[in-house]
Amino acid sequence: xxxxxxxxVKECDRFPYYADDPAFYTAHxxxxxxxxxxxxxxxxxxxxxxxxxxxxxxxxxxxxxxxNRTVTLMTDPDATPEQRSELIAETLxxxxxxxxxxxxxxxxxxxYPVYAPGGKFLxxxxxxxxxxxxxxxxxxxxxxxxxxxxxxxxxxxxxxKTKQTYPGMLDNSVxxxxxxxxxxxxxxxxxxxxxxxxxxxxVRKNSTAVGCVTYFYVRGAQAGGETDLLQPEVEYVYDxxxxxxxxxxxxxxxxEQFYLMTVDEVKAALANGEFKxxxxxxxxxxxxxxxxxxxxxxxxFLDIISRIHRRLEFPTASHFEGTNASDSKQ
Amino acid sequence: xxxxxxxxVKECDRFPYYADDPAFYTAHxxxxxxxxxxxxxxxxxxxxxxxxxxxxxxxxxxxxxxxNRTVTLMTDPDATPEQRSELIAETLxxxxxxxxxxxxxxxxxxxYPVYAPGGKFLxxxxxxxxxxxxxxxxxxxxxxxxxxxxxxxxxxxxxxKTKQTYPGMLDNSVxxxxxxxxxxxxxxxxxxxxxxxxxxxxVRKNSTAVGCVTYFYVRGAQAGGETDLLQPEVEYVYDxxxxxxxxxxxxxxxxEQFYLMTVDEVKAALANGEFKxxxxxxxxxxxxxxxxxxxxxxxxFLDIISRIHRRLEFPTASHFEGTNASDSKQ
Numbered sequence: 009x010x011x012x013x014x015x016x017v018k019e020c021d022r023f024p025y026y027a028d029d030p031a032f033y034t035a036h037x038x039x040x041x042x043x044x045x046x047x048x049x050x051x052x053x054x055x056x057x058x059x060x061x062x063x064x065x066x067x068x069x070x071x072x073x074x075x076n077r078t079v080t081l082m083t084d085p086d087a088t089p090e091q092r093s094e095l096i097a098e099t100l101x102x103x104x105x106x107x108x109x110x111x112x113x114x115x116x117x118x119x120y121p122v123y124a125p126g127g128k129f130l131x132x133x134x135x136x137x138x139x140x141x142x143x144x145x146x147x148x149x150x151x152x153x154x155x156x157x158x159x160x161x162x163x164x165x166x167x168x169k170t171k172q173t174y175p176g177m178l179d180n181s182v183x184x185x186x187x188x189x190x191x192x193x194x195x196x197x198x199x200x201x202x203x204x205x206x207x208x209x210x211v212r213k214n215s216t217a218v219g220c221v222t223y224f225y226v227r228g229a230q231a232g233g234e235t236d237l238l239q240p241e242v243e244y245v246y247d248x249x250x251x252x253x254x255x256x257x258x259x260x261x262x263x264e265q266f267y268l269m270t271v272d273e274v275k276a277a278l279a280n281g282e283f284k285x286x287x288x289x290x291x292x293x294x295x296x297x298x299x300x301x302x303x304x305x306x307x308x309f310l311d312i313i314s315r316i317h318r319r320l321e322f323p324t325a326s327h328f329e330g331t332n333a334s335d336s337k338q
Numbered sequence: 339x340x341x342x343x344x345x346x347v348k349e350c351d352r353f354p355y356y357a358d359d360p361a362f363y364t365a366h367x368x369x370x371x372x373x374x375x376x377x378x379x380x381x382x383x384x385x386x387x388x389x390x391x392x393x394x395x396x397x398x399x400x401x402x403x404x405x406n407r408t409v410t411l412m413t414d415p416d417a418t419p420e421q422r423s424e425l426i427a428e429t430l431x432x433x434x435x436x437x438x439x440x441x442x443x444x445x446x447x448x449x450y451p452v453y454a455p456g457g458k459f460l461x462x463x464x465x466x467x468x469x470x471x472x473x474x475x476x477x478x479x480x481x482x483x484x485x486x487x488x489x490x491x492x493x494x495x496x497x498x499k500t501k502q503t504y505p506g507m508l509d510n511s512v513x514x515x516x517x518x519x520x521x522x523x524x525x526x527x528x529x530x531x532x533x534x535x536x537x538x539x540x541v542r543k544n545s546t547a548v549g550c551v552t553y554f555y556v557r558g559a560q561a562g563g564e565t566d567l568l569q570p571e572v573e574y575v576y577d578x579x580x581x582x583x584x585x586x587x588x589x590x591x592x593x594e595q596f597y598l599m600t601v602d603e604v605k606a607a608l609a610n611g612e613f614k615x616x617x618x619x620x621x622x623x624x625x626x627x628x629x630x631x632x633x634x635x636x637x638x639f640l641d642i643i644s645r646i647h648r649r650l651e652f653p654t655a656s657h658f659e660g661t662n663a664s665d666s667k668q
Contacts (some may be wrong), residue, residue: 026356027651127637192633216629219643232392244633286618299546299626303522307457307658310572313549317647321357328637 010279013301014308015329016288021123021315023224023238030299040238041077043141045092045131047085048124050323053142054238055079062138069095081131085090092131093119096160100137108337111233112136114172118147121188127326128233132188139227142238148216149290150246152181152256154268160298162274162291163256165203165263166283173232174284174299178277179263181248181256183287184205191327192217192244202258203263216246218297221289221316244288247297271300289316340609342636343631346618347666355556358662371407373471375422375461377552378454380653383472384568385409392438393470399425411461422461423449430467433495434478441563442466442476445501450475451518457656460630466469467555472568474652475515480576482534482586484598490603490628491588493602494622495593503562504614508607509593511578512536512587513617521572521657522547531576533593534586545578551619551646560615565613570650577619577627593623601630619646639647 026033034164040054055063065072073082104112111247112134119132122143134226138145147271152163163181167174184199186192196215225239250256256266278288293316295301296309303309356363370371370384385393395402397610401410413422434442447581449462451551468475493511497504515527516522526545532538555569566615580586586596608618623646625631626639633639 025649027649207618212344217626218629218642219626219631220633222640222644262411280417296547296549301546302547302659303550307656309656309658310550310552311649311656314649315551317644318642319355319644320358320650324640326637326639327633328639330637 010276011281012307012308013077013278013292013306016278016285016311017223017291017312017315019285020225020289022205022226023240033226039075040117040142041079043143044078044080045221046071046082047087047122048130052122052130052322053240055141056236056238058107059234059237063099064102064106064108066098067073069099077306089129091175093133096131097318099123099147100134103159109140109234111237114232118185119188120185123323125323127324127328131190135185136189139233139237139239141239144240144242144320146323146325147183147185147241147243148192148199148246149180149183149221149243149287150196150200150248151290151294152248152250153294154250156252157210159270160300161215161268161270162294163204163250163254163266164268164274166260166265166267168262174230176264178283180287180290181266181292183243191329192299196246197246197249201259204266205259206248206254206256210250210254211248214250215246218245218247219293220244221293222318222320223286223289223316224320225286236305240322241286242320242324243286243290245293247294260281268312271295292316341611342459342638343608343622343636344642347553347622347642347645349554349615350619351553351648353570356401360433368407369446370472371402371409374408375454376401376410376412377417378460378517380459380593382652383474383570384571385471386568388565389439389470389564390612392434393429394432395399396437399429401614401661402441417458419461421524423463425464426461428465434591437562439470441567443468444562448515449518450515451655453653453655455653457654457658459518465515467519469563469567472570474570474650476569477513477573477577477657478529479510479513479516479551479573480526480530480578481620481624482536482580484514484580484582484623486582488582489600490630491535491598491600492624493580494599494604494607495588495596498592498594501592504560506594508613508617510617510620511533513597513620515574519661525574526576532590533588534596535589536578536584536586540580540584541578544580546577548575548577550574552650553616553619553625553646553647555649557614570652571616572654573620573655574648575593575618575623577624581598583595601625604657
């Protein structure tokens, strides 16, 4: 018996739901402090109590409220994103120096953004540190597929065996994390070249924005570093329909090889646990939108759809390119 | 200024979220009793306290627990769905006789199902009574569209001016509620003929199951009958791609006329509040899946997507046609 689609979804969406058991949820929340920023009326993430204990949080920059279980960055309410980010960077530099957290040994030198309500850019922090604060991270995932007389087939890469995370596992055709200042459409174009050697014009012509998946991941041993750290995630999803003569090829060292797999082959690999966990969710979403999983053939149709579009309890990004949102990112 | 897409979503998804304000949510829940069935360990809906007060609930069939705010149908734990449905029908017949509720004046003579955890069929009740118990209701909504050299256009019907609910408003191409024993695919075929004169072979050949939308509606004055009744809903969603020579035509008396509207015309009608509320949500979902609404042009992209796939806190249906689920429906 392989894994069901709901099993795969539950491997990603692991944080409990209040409505399933209010008493359990309330008790569970005592394991965390809410991460907050002075002047911003929202929880931005949940920090494990064990992390709060180990982090050195100088009293001139941080306030810990043990009763309400909050950890607040005490910058001026009118501070700039740069000022907030600088204090976070100092705190993390100290943790790296003292080798406090295994997860920071995987330092990426990439900055990930944190947003205030309304999608306003609040601060940025080193990518590998985001699970320590339990803040939302963002990425782009896309499925390249061919649909011709030979049926629907999907381009599936295998991750390099030397990759830091999930080495050798199957992946989505094009996928990657979004750094500060990047927009989903740009990120897609960049990653499609870096990971699949697909030129910008091919991507722009053949890709369709088809929504997003969201889920609340809790890191297990497979993810590396400390376990039980929180990683709520948003993945913007794109379909890229290619003609059979366009062949994605590895470009950087992250991908080993691409396979053109039938739907049945992808289903078998999913059930077999061969895909990186969050890539399973993106493929299940693809199957749901393309009539491959239906109410009549997927026993957990409704539960799957709501869990992979989870409403996260933190402010999330807006990448709107109209006047208000782009102003807020300056 | 017209309505934003998020405004339209909020008109459907109106019940509060725990995470937005735990104290408010907890206080708000004191307005309801949970509807339960003896032997089934789940809340099946929320009944307004004012409804509990007015309903005659004979003590040999019902147990009211004022402390825990539950109303429980006291059938034997091993009762059949027929036995449970019979007691509900008796209670409702009494309410109709005494004209206790305005909403029951719109008696439909259609039975709607209620499911136990795992999607098991538990009981059925008259359609117009479901908001009194706040149980989940199910329907099928589909968008018929043409996408050719003239661009993407959508078939939009106007509801008959004599229809009981939302007369004269714009609607989804094909939409309708699902009675007990009906499966989404069958319901689509039936409604497509009844509402749009589309033959079964055309529907089967051109339709794609593309997921569902779910939201937690709270009835306002526009819905008719008592206000503040709860109506959590699941709509199974289908796209039907038609060639330009296939023209939907009204068949029964529910639809007045079909228009073939451009995307911009649909957007304008949405902003103008011309669509029946839950039809807006289905069109927004269509726009999100077809690259019309993107992270860059929709400021509330993430909030919209998670709210229209809300995880309902009640057991929901499984229409799986494998062995286990269809057994449970017998």
